[in-house]
Amino acid sequence: xxxxxxxxxxxxxxxxxxxxxxxxxxxxxxxxxxxxxxxxxxxxxxxxxxxxxxxxxxxxxxxxxxxxxxxxxxxxxxxxxxxxxxxxxxxxxxxxxxxxxxxxxxxxxxxxxxxxxxxxxxxxxxxxxxxxxxxxxxxxxxxxxxxxxxxxxxxxxxxxxxxxxxxxxxxxxxxxxxxxxxxxxxxxxxxxxxxxxxxxxxxxxxxxxxxxxxxxxxxxxxxxxxxxxxxxxxxxxxxxxxxxxxxxxxxxxxxxxxxxxxxxxxxxxxxxxxxxxxxxxxxxxxxxxxxxxxxxxxxxxxxxxxxxxxxxxxxxxxxxxxxxxxxxxxxxxxxxxxxxxxxxxxxxxxxxxxxxxxxxxxxxxxxxxxxxxxxxxxxxxxxxxxxxxxxxxxxxxxxxxxxxxxxxxxxxxxxxxxxxxxxxxxxxxxxxxxxxx
Numbered sequence: 001x002x003x004x005x006x007x008x009x010x011x012x013x014x015x016x017x018x019x020x021x022x023x024x025x026x027x028x029x030x031x032x033x034x035x036x037x038x039x040x041x042x043x044x045x046x047x048x049x050x051x052x053x054x055x056x057x058x059x060x061x062x063x064x065x066x067x068x069x070x071x072x073x074x075x076x077x078x079x080x081x082x083x084x085x086x087x088x089x090x091x092x093x094x095x096x097x098x099x100x101x102x103x104x105x106x107x108x109x110x111x112x113x114x115x116x117x118x119x120x121x122x123x124x125x126x127x128x129x130x131x132x133x134x135x136x137x138x139x140x141x142x143x144x145x146x147x148x149x150x151x152x153x154x155x156x157x158x159x160x161x162x163x164x165x166x167x168x169x170x171x172x173x174x175x176x177x178x179x180x181x182x183x184x185x186x187x188x189x190x191x192x193x194x195x196x197x198x199x200x201x202x203x204x205x206x207x208x209x210x211x212x213x214x215x216x217x218x219x220x221x222x223x224x225x226x227x228x229x230x231x232x233x234x235x236x237x238x239x240x241x242x243x244x245x246x247x248x249x250x251x252x253x254x255x256x257x258x259x260x261x262x263x264x265x266x267x268x269x270x271x272x273x274x275x276x277x278x279x280x281x282x283x284x285x286x287x288x289x290x291x292x293x294x295x296x297x298x299x300x301x302x303x304x305x306x307x308x309x310x311x312x313x314x315x316x317x318x319x320x321x322x323x324x325x326x327x328x329x330x331x332x333x334x335x336x337x338x339x340x341x342x343x344x345x346x347x348x349x350x351x352x353x354x355x356x357x358x359x360x361x362x363x364x365x366x367x368x369x370x371x372x373x374x375x376x377x378x379x380x381x382x383x384x385x386x387x388x389x390x391x392x393x394x395x396x397x398x399x400x401x402x403x404x405x406x407x408x409x410x411x412x413x414x415x416x417x418x419x420x421x422x423x424x425x426x427x428x429x430x431x432x433x434x435x436x437x
Contacts (some may be wrong), residue, residue, distance in 0.1 A: 001152060020098050020112065023131065027114045028094075030059045031129040035118055046120045047071050055132055063118075064126040066090055071125075078111050079130055089115035089126035169197045173204060185212035217385070229270065232263035274403070287328045287414065294364060294435075295320040295357055297329065301336040302355065305344065312349045320357040323364050325435060331411045338404040339368050339431050346372035347428075364435045371428040380421050384409040 034053050038044055047063065051072050054061035060078070063071040068086050070077075085095045095115035113130040172189055179187065185208050191201040239256040242248075298320055309316055325332075343353050347370040354369045375383060384405050412419045416436055423429035 001156075023112050024096055024098065024114065027059065027112065027129045027131070028116070030057050031061075031114060031116045031127060034061065034129075035116060035127065038118075038120075046125070050127070058132045060130050060132045062128045062130075064090070064128070066124050077130075078133065079113050079128075080110075081113070081115075081128055085115055086126050089117050089128075090124050092117045092124070166197065169193070169201060173201065176204065176208070180208065180211065183215070185209075185215055229267065232266045235263045236260050270403070288330065289326055289328055291324060291326050292329050294323045294325045294327075294332075294366070297333060298336055298355060298357060298366070301333065301340060305337070305340055308341065308344045309353065312344065312347070312351070314344060314347055314350070315352040317352065317354040319355070321359060323357060323359055323437075325364060325437065327415050327435065328411075332415070335408050335411050335433065336366075336368075338408050339433075342404060343368055343370040343372070343431075346370065348372065359437070362437050364437055365432060366435070367430055367432040369423075369428065369430040374423050374425045374427055374429045375421060376425050383421065384419075 034050070034056075037053070038046065038049050041049070050061050050063050054072060060076065061072060062074070062077050062081070064081070064086055065071060068083060079097075082097070085097060088095050094117070096112075097110075097114070098112045111130045111133075113128050116127045116129065118125040118127045169189075169191065176187065176189055187208065188205050189201050191198050193201070239260050243253060243256055299318065302316055302318060340353070340355070347353060351371050353371075355367075356369075357364065357366045359365075409419055412433055412435075418434045419431065421429055421431050
């Protein structure tokens with residue numbers, strides 16, 4: 001309705017002046033022609049002549065004498081002539097009278113008229129010309145009115161249908177957002193649309209899935225942290241109570257104290273790894289970047305872990321190309337330490353570990369390969385998640401809290417690198433780290 005009203009008002013503003021000019025020109029032309037025709041017919045009597053030509057060419061005439069008395073039949077004459085306008089015409093002046101055309105309602109309050117001076121038999125007369133009502137034009141305007149009403153009705157109906165088609169998915173999205181704000185993520189909004197709202201719904205479903213994964217990871221993380229903390233605390237508490245017994249051999253007392261010490265160290269390692277992982281997961285954290293020899297760093301890590309691999313009589317094969325990197329030396333040192341420690345843990349006695357470092361396509365590729373029992377293929381996508389442990393590939397005697405590879409993955413990502421694992425179950429595994437030069 002607002003659009004229709006605006007269109008009509010703009011049309012009225014654009015064409016009102018033009019329409020009035022055309023009507024004025026038409027009335028003056030027709031009036032002058034009638035006066036000229038009368039004057040060119042000497043035998044014609046004024047009043048009968050004007051009475052006969054009134055109504056021709058869609059115009060009506062009215063003739064006034066100098067006293068202001070109408071001389072023609074007033075039947076059908078649609079306007080009231082202003083006495084001031086009449087006196088001006090009798091004085092020889094042309095008068096135009098136009099009420100403002102109301103195109104918004106296709107209505108003219110009073111038909112436009114012009115007054116023309118006329119001399120006949122030495123007497124002044126005022127000839128007023130106006131527009132004759134046309135039934136065809138009235139029907140046309142009525143048809144236009146009906147057309148606008150039909151357009152308004154069906155247009156409004158279609159707009160309501162379209163608005164419902166557009167708004168309903170948004171309402172569902174709003175309701176789903178409220179559910180998500182309350183912590184419910186396990187739902188999916190169905191959609192078959194291919195437009196922007198359909199794409200928005202698909203993106204919303206993907207966001208809900210990712211948030212559901214994050215929520216499960218959060219719950220698993222809390223559960224795993226609680227378990228990892230509760231287990232050593234239970235051992236410490238139990239053996240502390242056992243130490244309170246007076247009748248206990250020195251050997252048993254030292255054994256219990258050793259267990260308490262190991263469990264305390266386990267708690268300490270867990271807290272340190274949690275703090276390190278939390279630090280690495282911050283969006284902005286400083287990197288102490290410097291340029292150093294990566295191959296020399298790998299050699300130092302191998303030497304630092306010698307007590308571990310020497311105790312199992314593991315053969316270490318080091319094949320390193322000379323390479324220089326710009327990175328955080330301390331953090332990458334943690335990466336090589338964690339990866340090599342894992343390989344030593346899961347490599348059997350008298351096994352072999354191969355450490356290689358090569359340059360390829362402007363990248364530094366470091367791989368650590370062992371001949372342990374390997375990692376099942378279905379587990380590889382999850383080994384970098386916090387607290388994930390590959391039970392089938394673990395020795396019960398091996399201690400760990402499942403945070404080492406998570407820390408490795410985060411550090412490599414921060415350095416814009418990539419890490420992947422390969423190998424087959426029962427034949428060992430290979431961790432390959434790719435770093436930009």
